[in-house]
Structure formats: structure tokens, C-alpha cells
Amino acid sequence: MTKISAEDQKVNGMTLHLIENKNVKTVTVECKLQTLLDRKTITERTLLPGILRAGCSEYPTAKEMQEHLDDLYGASLVIYPSTAGNSHVLTVQLEFANERFIGGEDDLAENVYRFLNEILYHPRTEGDGFDPRVVEQEKEKLKKALESAKDDRAAYADERLLDEMAPDERYSVHPNGYLEDLAAITPNSLLAAYRELLATARFDLFVAGDLDFKRNRRIITETVTDGPRSAEQLETGLALPAQAAKPSDVKTFTETEQIQQAKLHIGYRTGRTFRDTDFEALMVGSVLLGGHPGSLLFSTIREEHSLAYYVGADLDMYSDKLFVYCGIAPNDYEAARKLIAEQIAILKDGSFSDENLEDSKTMLVGSYQTSLDSVAGMVATEYQKVLTGSSKSPVDMAETFKTITREDVVRAVRDLDLDTVFLLTSEEAGR
Secondary structure, eight states: OOOOOOEEEEEEEEEEEEEEEETOSSSEEEEEEEEEEETTTTHHHHHHHHHHHBBBBSSSSSHHHHHHHHTTOEEEEEEEEHHHHEEEEEEEEEEEEGGGGGOOOOOOHHHHHHHHHHHHHHOEETTTTHHHHHHHHHHHHHHHHHHHGGGSSHHHHHHHHOOOOOOTSSGSTTTOOOOOGGOOOOOOHHHHHHHHHHHSSSSOOOOOEHHHHHHHHHHHHHOOOOOOHHHHHTTTTTSSSSSOOOOSSOOOEEEEESSSSSSEOOOEOOOTTTTTTTTTHHHHHHHHSSSSSSSSIIIIIITOOOOOEEEEEEETSSSSEEEEEEEEEEHHHHHHHHHHHHHHHHHHOOOOOOOHHHHHHHHHHHHHHTTTTSSHHHHHHHHHHHHHHOOOOOOOHHHHHHHOOOHHHHHHHTTTEEEEEEEEHHHHHHH
């Protein structure tokens, strides 16, 4: 049975979360460094995973780091950035064999935690900066990725929709950074940015597996010690907006490219955030609208009218926004907009089918119940509490989904308001 430690506590300037799972033979460690999204720092922070993975003081090359991981009974290391609402999170994840299943090995955990301390606090440097060769390599990789990003038209439409929908919100900061910022980044400026991140970020350390809580807490207290930590840490819940916004008017934007398939992406304000009582009902409404093959949008726009190559809806857990997206023929723009508006009206007046409602609830219950089947899911759901400032557990939410009625959904979606429409279409259709 899964057990979440009730003894989360501050250790060396970080919050330690110990999670017990007796069904696995490995231990997963996830360090999460959370800061508020900032247009000025996002490009630097996107570069950091590759820099940290390239070497540290004790193991100065990626090859030597990998050899050390192999010596740690095949431990794995993944470093990646992500965003959640207003927050940017840098994650350092290590997974290693549980000593309980290795005969005669009783210092593996300590060696892994020491390696973690090395990765975080002693990256490879030259003078007052990171290795210039590695920095240039990572900048070139990011440059190519950002230059090719527009080739994914759907992702580009998502990005442009947010540019126009939330220009003054942290939420609209591009998660992969900005091409125009790369040239000014130097080895010295990047190391200074990383040191600032270490000193100011909220640091949550998750350890999950078949654990001796007391022993792991002691080892971490003794080994993960070298970082300068600010006395002020981000509070829980800062990934969410302070309050749900209300659109003042509907904004419509069109761009043209040499494309055959248009991308129609629409943003709505929900009037709700994760901590609100009706949020679970809003989640059901989102899935009912466009979250499965029987949903309103899919069955009407794609199946009945054959207008869309893809269509769906997505409620963002960490904001006050719901998105509808579809790929259409350029000439079908007006018809698609009309049908989308009709499905929103059906959602609001509650004239959807019992079958669609029950399928949507079943889908959400299943996804939340299975979130505890893996260590990664357990860590993610526990970290959700930090990001949202809510104590809701997956079990709590699954039970709530089961009880939601048609009236609950109608009440939850009553404040759903159209905010921004973004159309990426062909040059011929745009004339």
C-alpha cells in the first residue's frame, strides 16, 4: 500500500518529501528547483540541463559522469526543465537500485546523494564561468531547436495564442526561451544565473521507494549540504494566478503561411482555478467538451461534419484557461467557429448526453487512480500540492469525480468566456 510521509520537513534549506512505495525495487530522487517564470531568465534556464549533464568537478566530462552512474549499479540521471502555470521548474532526477536488494551493499544511497550534491553545487567551471565549449554547444542546440519550432504548426499556434491572450502574464513566457536572447549569454553570465537560481529557488527534494525514512533523512542531511540558500522561499501555490481573470472583449488574430491545413486555436477564461470548489466539475466539463472520442467537439466537428483533422479541448490545471484547438481546411474557418460555439452552448445549458457525462467521469477517475501506480506519478501528484497550495490528493479527486452531476458541470462552466481566437491559415485564404 502506498504511504505518503506526513513528516515532510526542512533540511538544509530545502523541503524533503519522503514517499513510501513497497512495490518497487528502486529509489527515485527528484530535486525540483522552482522559480517564477521570467522573460529575462527563461532562455538561460533552458540551457542549464545540458550544461549540468556535461560534467562536474569530480567527474568533469559527460563520459565520466556516465561511468560513475554505471558504478552506482546502473543508476540513471535525467535533468530537464518544465513549466507549470506561473512557475519554471528545473528537475534533477536520479534513480538507483535499492540497497535492500543488493547483498553486501550498504553505502549506495550515500554515494548517490553525494553525487547529487556534486551535480547541483559543483558543476564544471572555468574561471568565473561554465566551460565555454559546452556553453556554445548548448546554445547552438537551442538555436536550432528554436529556429525549427515553427515547423510544428500546432505548437506554434498554441504559442501565438498565448502571446495574444496573456501578454502581461508570466504564463505566456515561452517555455523554451527566445532566439534573440541567445547571443548575449556568455559562460560567465550563465554561471551567475545558475548561482542565483540555486540561492533563490524553492527547493523540494522527493525521495520515493521502499525506504527507511529515518536513515534517508539522516544521509541527505549530511550529504546534500553545499548550496547557498536564501532564507526566503516561494510559498506553496504560486504556480496559480492570484485570481481568475475576466476577458474585457474578444480578440481575434490571423496569420498566414504557405500551408494547406489551417490551425484554429481558441482560448477561454474559466473563472476558476485549481483550489476552487467547482474545479473538479470543470475538469469533467473540459473532458466532456473535447477530451475523448465521444466528446462534443470530436463527435460533431470531426465525425459528423468531417471538418477537422484534429480537434479537442484542454483545461490547464495551473491557470484559469481552457483551450480549444482544431486543424481545418482554410475555407472551413467560419463553419468550425460556429460549431465550436454551439458545443460550448450545449455544455453550458447541460444538453449533453448521460453517456458522454459518464464516459468523461470514468476517464478522469481512471487517470487519477492510475497516477499512483508509478513512482513518477506519485511524485508528480505530491508536487502538485506544492505548486497549487492545495491538499487535494488523487484519491480525493477521483472520489469527487464519481459524484459530479449534470448540474455540477453546468454550474462550473457558467463563467466560461471566449477570450482570444488565433487562426494560422493559408496565404490564399488570408487575402
